[in-house]
Amino acid sequence: MHSSNVRVIDQIHQWLSAGHPVWLATVLETWGSSPRPEGSLLAYVPGLGTVGSLSGGCIEEDLLTKLASEDNIPTPSIHGYGQTDSQNARLALPCGGQLRILLERLEPEQAGLFLELFTALEQGQCVSRTVHLRSGDLGLAALAGLAKPNKPGLYEQPDTITHTLGPAFQLLLTGAGETTRCVAELARAVDFSVTVCDFREEFLEGWNMPGVELVKTFPDDLIRERFNTPTSAIIALAHDPRLDDMALLEALTSKAFYIAAMGSQRTSARRRERLQELGLTAEQLERLYAPAGIPTGSKTPWEIAISIVAQLIAVRNKLFSD
Known part of the structure; x- marks a missing residue:
């Protein structure tokens, strides 16, 4: 971890x-x-x-x-x-x-x-x-x-x-799906400790990924307690507003250096509208990388994961490199 x-x-x-x-x-x-x-x-x-x-x-x-x-x-x-x-x-x-x-x-x-x-x-x-x-x-x-x-x-x-x-970089992923597995494996290879958060029992069944912490809970308390640091990154991957929006509402007011959400341009636009209606300001929403990842036209979980982790590394290097 x-x-x-x-x-x-x-x-x-x-x-x-x-x-x-x-x-x-x-x-x-x-x-x-x-x-x-x-x-x-x-x-x-x-x-x-x-x-x-x-x-x-x-x-x-x-x-x-x-x-x-x-x-x-x-x-x-x-x-x-x-x-x-x-x-x-x-x-x-x-x-x-x-x-x-x-x-x-x-x-x-x-x-x-x-x-x-x-x-x-x-x-x-x-x-x-x-x-x-x-x-x-x-x-x-x-x-x-x-x-x-x-x-x-x-x-x-x-x-x-x-x-x-200095302290370790840590990454919180919401949603225990296939893209999450791919992102987690790549992120661990580039020196992130990885935690996956999901409360949906059907997604948790059979999840077993050595070296990745799985937490069955809602993400808001978890972010407040453990991921409200300048060395934290938070990525919403659940495709479920109950999980992703809750995580983003807390993440976008936190100290995390990278906050992103997977989805299409249309999905991302609707998400921003929902988050603004829920009280987030335009300045806070500017911190959100959505759609997550560099533009590659990717469709498969591994290609999507590569584009997301590439962006994550780029932001980390820009902020923390000499």
Whole structure:
């Protein structure tokens, strides 16, 4: 249910709480083509596996082999990849890309620190994690204001590295239909935690999508309680005014950064008329992306989903990119 870094931090806490030391790798810097941005995390426990990603596979394999076969690896320590011709040939880094990673061995007694970090991010806070390179000590500090989510900041000094993390993006979808399944799968792949809301029993039967939260309720309270944040997106997909209009009435007065509704031009025009009659202002209605998605002439659920998620990504990048 979480964006990739928040999911990694949650898993680290669970592993540490169970008594397992954890190796944590953080991408510090990249040059050229790199599949994962600076600040990306990978956690590893021998015998239990990995969570997160550094490069899409090539770096991970080499790093995990090293951790499994070598003793006395210094921690914390900084490692470079793709900086020599032999590394490029052996690791097949894409397009000559290079990266530096910070490698740390975390101990079970640090479980509380990662619970604190996870909780802060879940609550929409911005937090910085400082690693002292000589001692290996860790520190956390809550930061005022909203960080740019999924745009982690990294600040290196001779003896410390500070990694600033923002809260996860979350997406609420109304209506447990086929287009919702497609949108949910695509949105999870681009680092949204996804929740589906529907009160209609006939649509809930048989719904089973791992990694997507399903809530049987009306959407207005859910939006007020959990999705009234600047890192939330809300999309009405039910084709049922009882569900969609209720969601939009609440969403268009919320802090959500993207609010959309699926439907034709005619359906969207009628929806705007209804919402205005129900009390929304013209300024509030201007926030609504309807019909949802970029114009593609799409008719099938997957094509519609692609157009919607493409628009969602474009709005997110415009608002939150550097």
